[in-house]
Amino acid sequence: GKKVLTAELQAGEFTEALKLAEEQVQAGAAVLDVNVGAPMVKEEALLPALVKQLTARFLTPLCLDSTKAEALEEALWVVPGSALVNSISGEPGRMDELGPLCKLHGAPFILLPLAGKKLPVTAAERIAAIEALLVRAEALGIPRRLILVDALALTVSSKPEAAKHCLETIRHCAAVWGLPTTLGLSNISFGLPARELLNAPFLTMCLGAGMAAHISNPSTALPREAGLASEVLLARDPQAGRFIASLADWKYGGGSGGAARSVKERSVTSMREAVVAGRKEALLEMVEQALARGESPLGMLNEQMIPGIMDVGVLYEKKEYFLPQLLLSAETMQAGFERLKPLLEEETKGRERPKIVLATVEGDIHDIGKNIVGLMLENHGFQVVDLGKDVSAARIVDAAAETGAGLIGLSALMTTTMVRMEDTVKLLKERGMSQKVIVGGAVVTDAYARAIGADGHACDAVEAVRLAKRLMDA
Numbered sequence: 001g002k003k004v005l006t007a008e009l010q011a012g013e014f015t016e017a018l019k020l021a022e023e024q025v026q027a028g029a030a031v032l033d034v035n036v037g038a039p040m041v042k043e044e045a046l047l048p049a050l051v052k053q054l055t056a057r058f059l060t061p062l063c064l065d066s067t068k069a070e071a072l073e074e075a076l077w078v079v080p081g082s083a084l085v086n087s088i089s090g091e092p093g094r095m096d097e098l099g100p101l102c103k104l105h106g107a108p109f110i111l112l113p114l115a116g117k118k119l120p121v122t123a124a125e126r127i128a129a130i131e132a133l134l135v136r137a138e139a140l141g142i143p144r145r146l147i148l149v150d151a152l153a154l155t156v157s158s159k160p161e162a163a164k165h166c167l168e169t170i171r172h173c174a175a176v177w178g179l180p181t182t183l184g185l186s187n188i189s190f191g192l193p194a195r196e197l198l199n200a201p202f203l204t205m206c207l208g209a210g211m212a213a214h215i216s217n218p219s220t221a222l223p224r225e226a227g228l229a230s231e232v233l234l235a236r237d238p239q240a241g242r243f244i245a246s247l248a249d250w251k252y253g254g255g256s257g258g259a260a261r262s263v264k265e266r267s268v269t270s271m272r273e274a275v276v277a278g279r280k281e282a283l284l285e286m287v288e289q290a291l292a293r294g295e296s297p298l299g300m301l302n303e304q305m306i307p308g309i310m311d312v313g314v315l316y317e318k319k320e321y322f323l324p325q326l327l328l329s330a331e332t333m334q335a336g337f338e339r340l341k342p343l344l345e346e347e348t349k350g351r352e353r354p355k356i357v358l359a360t361v362e363g364d365i366h367d368i369g370k371n372i373v374g375l376m377l378e379n380h381g382f383q384v385v386d387l388g389k390d391v392s393a394a395r396i397v398d399a400a401a402e403t404g405a406g407l408i409g410l411s412a413l414m415t416t417t418m419v420r421m422e423d424t425v426k427l428l429k430e431r432g433m434s435q436k437v438i439v440g441g442a443v444v445t446d447a448y449a450r451a452i453g454a455d456g457h458a459c460d461a462v463e464a465v466r467l468a469k470r471l472m473d474a
Contacts (some may be wrong), residue, residue, distance in 0.1 A: 004016050005017060005038075006039070009038045009046060010038060010039070010040050010041055011240060012046065013049055015055075016181070016354065017036075017050060018053060018054070018057065021054055021057075021058065022274075023219070024217075024218060024219075025058055025060050027218035027224075028218045028246055029218045030060070030061070031060065031061045031063050031084060031213075032054065032058070032060050032061070032062050032389075033063045033086065034050060034051060034062050034065060034075075035065035035066065036071075037065075043066055043068050044068065044070040044073075045074075046071075047071040047072070047075040048071075051075045051078050051079055051083075052078055053266070054432070055078075055079065056079055061081075061083065062079060062083045062084070063083065063085075063110075064076065064083050064085050064086065065087075065102070065461065066086075069094075069101075072085055072098065073101055076102075076105045077139050079191075082106050082108065082202050083108065084110065085102055085107050085109035086108070086109070087110035087111065087112040088102070088110070088112045088133070089112040089113075089114040090112075090113065090115030090116075090129055090132065091114070095133060095137060095140065096136075096140065099137055099140045102142065103140070103141065103146065104144050106146070108145075108146045108147070109146060109148065110148050110150050110151065110194045111130065111133055111147050111148065111149045112152070113126045113127075113129035113130045113133065113152055113294070114127055114129065115132070115147070119152075119154065120152065120166065121154065121162075122161075122167040123164075123168035123172065126151070126165070127172050130149055130169075130173070130177075130435030134147070141218040144177070144178075146374075147179055148179070148181070148213070149169075149173050149180070149181045149182070150181070150182055150183055150184075150340055151169040151173070151181045151206070151211065153166050153183040153185065153188045153202075154166075154186055154187060155187060155192075156188055156192070156198070157189075157190060157191035157192050158191065162188065163205070166183060166188070166191050166206065167205060167209045169181070170209040170210050171209050171210060174209070174210035175210075180211075180213070181206075181211045181212060181213075182211065182212060182214055182215060183206065183211070184214075184216075185199050185202070185215060185216040185223060186199055186216060186217070188202050189202075196220055196221075196222040196223060197222070199222070199223045200222040200223045200225075201226070202228045202290075203226050203227050203230070204226050204227075205230070207227065207234060208230070209260055210359060214227070219266075224246075224474070225247065225250070228242060228246055228247060229243065231389065239324035239325060239328050240322070240324045244322050248320075248322070256349045268282050270286070271287065271290070271336065272305070272307050272308035272311070273308070274308070274332065275304075275308030275332055275333045275336070276308050276311050276312055277329075278325060278331075278332050279332060280282055283305075283333075283335065283336045284320070284335060284336065284339060285337050287336055287340065288339075297340040297343040297344050298344060300336075300340060301337065301340060301344065305336050305337065305379070306381070307378060308329070308333065309333045309376070309380065310332065311343075312325070312326060312329040313462040313465070313466075314329075316462050317462060318461075323372075325375075326368045326372070326461065326462075327372060330375045330376055330379055330461075333379040334378065337378065337379060344400070352383075353381055353382060353383040354383065354468075354472045355382070355383045355385060355403055355404060355405035355406060355407070356377060356383070356384055356407040356408070356433060356468060357368055357385045357396060357399050357400045357403065357405045357408045357409070358377075358384055358386045358387065358409045358411070359386075359387040359388065359389075359395075359396050359408075359409070359411070360388070360389035360390065360391065360395075360410075360412065360413075361390075361391065361410055361412050361417055361418070361420035361421055361423075362390055362393065362410070362417070362420045362423070363390060364390060364391045364411075364412050364414060364415045364417035364420070365390055366389065366411075366413035366414075366441075367389040367411070369411055369413070369441060369442075369461075370409070370411040371386075373411070373458075374386050375461075376461040376462070376465050377409075377464065377465055377468060380465050380469070382468065385399055385405060389449075392423075393420065393423035393427045394427065395426055396408060396410070396424050397424060397433065398428045398432065400435045401431075401433065406472060407436050407438065407471060407472065408424065408428075408433060408435050408437045408438070409437075409438045409439075409440070410424060410437060410438070410439045410440070410454075411441045412439075412441040412444060413441050413442050413443065414443060418439075418441060418444055421437075421439050421444075421454065422453075424437060425437055425452050425453045425454055426453075429453075436456075436471045437454045437455050437456075438454065438455065438456050438457070438464060438471070439454045439456075440457060440459065440460075440464060445457065455471055456470075456471060
């Protein structure tokens, strides 16, 4: 607790501080705020000492939080790299003292729109304060890339318009100055019950308005989950990596069931591992190196890349991988395959790849699922003839006849269009053709596939590949 921490800091000990830091990192904190402010503590000695201990144990970036310029200066000299400084306000002399220091160390800092004892309640007051500080920073030659603005969250329990003024400040900073913003999230709900129910939607609103970061406790589930979800929806979490790593085992009403798992770029030492990790550049580099050594393109494909994409399929079925990782690995494999394609054609002269015609049925314009299936099938050695979306049964059957494809894959997302799948099956029979038909899509079931006479149903891209291979071998 706070008493234990204070007592240890006064004694120059860091056991409790390091324990708290470990808990925050395990809970998913992206930055650790380091504050040693306590009665009878010499911050200029203690802050750098704690920084050394933290940087020796954790890779998580630090935010140096102190009102004492001497403590911040001493700590900045011992940080490997740059730390965030919290904060520079409009207090007389604060910018002049700390601004050049941050510039010297390349340290970003939080700009706090406070000057004097009066809180800037309205967005207009905050914007005026920020503008004045920006003018002073510019006069000191401080680059704007170092500035992160605190939008200053005040509690809605006493100031009902507080959230609206925060949002307006965030939007103005982003639109007019191109500046990122942050705020102390829990301040908004101070003095109210069920605080997380206010903090979480406020966080999503701020992120939607353009906020870059927030100061909060990562152990509080609802705001943390809302933040992770918002980052995905705002395209700020590539392949939903952080979302999946933190919430893969999430259950309704039960949170994620544990601490956040770290999202780290895994090291890869083989083409197979590169495909599994979705490391396109690493795979292409390995391919070039293997070609320079005279290795067989067909061997690379059959012994490395295809086993890699099969590993991905297993991870997907075990729910250790999700759609973003599946796509990333498939695209990585596709890049490797495209590099080898001309060489493979030379090496496999006279050998034909099995062909499959893919289409989204007539009346349906949804093709994301079909495209994923096509990508996976190509990665497993199929020649895919993709007819696109809203395709008539006649065109599908004609294409199968013209290309000599042995398989047809049909996709539909809606109950109103999946009935068109049967048109293709019937037309094949009418023409006396023997092509086998796989059906899939969100609304399609095994029972429906049997009812219309299709040869199989696949619930996802991994199952589609397995089914296609089985039908071609039958």
